[in-house]
Amino acid sequence: DQQVKQNSPSLSVQEGRISILNCDYTNSMFDYFLWYKKYPAEGPTFLISISSIKDKNEDGRFTVFLNKSAKHLSLHIVPSQPGDSAVYFCAASEMKTSYDKVIFGPGTSLSVIP
């Protein structure tokens, strides 16, 4: 039972255009969402996050949008650059006072074509 889904295994975008990576979740208790980027032969690196009290969070070229009613979030990269080519993982968690685990999606491989 996949609680975090990324239905597009791969995505190709021209340099300078917008990249939109999508993520859906099933657990309505999730209230904190994250995106990680992973290059080959490296571990994932944290990119951006959003709490459920917000519907948008922006950091430079990266913006994450959250639609709680649809249980959907998306990562927008504008403008896309060749260095953005990587696998992007969506992740979700419940923010409690004690530890709870982070659930990762299967990832979307983004290719930015020069």
Add this chain to the structure above:
Amino acid sequence: SAVISQKPSRDICQRGTSLTIQCQVDSQVTMMFWYRQQPGQSLTLIATANQGSEATYESGFVIDKFPISRPNLTFSTLTVSNMSPEDSSIYLCSVPSGTGWSPEAFFGQGTRLTVV
């Protein structure tokens, strides 16, 4: 930020043998996490390793198969025991980005294990 070094970066092992993966962090951390990423799959948490106590395993993972050591606040090992081809995966260690638990984390570069 934390710098995490994982060894080995990759290995090819015979079925029935065991492999121990080391994870070294450049700062003291309370919690360390071990993940597995099977081919084409998401990252799945194996266990949480706290210094001075037994590791906490997630459903589907047992100590006999994945024994973990946590001798101090900067080091941990994960052993994959009695390996089979189904254990072929990338294994990653991770630490929270904050002083306590936080959902944002730093990851090591991973150990790519192939069992033949």
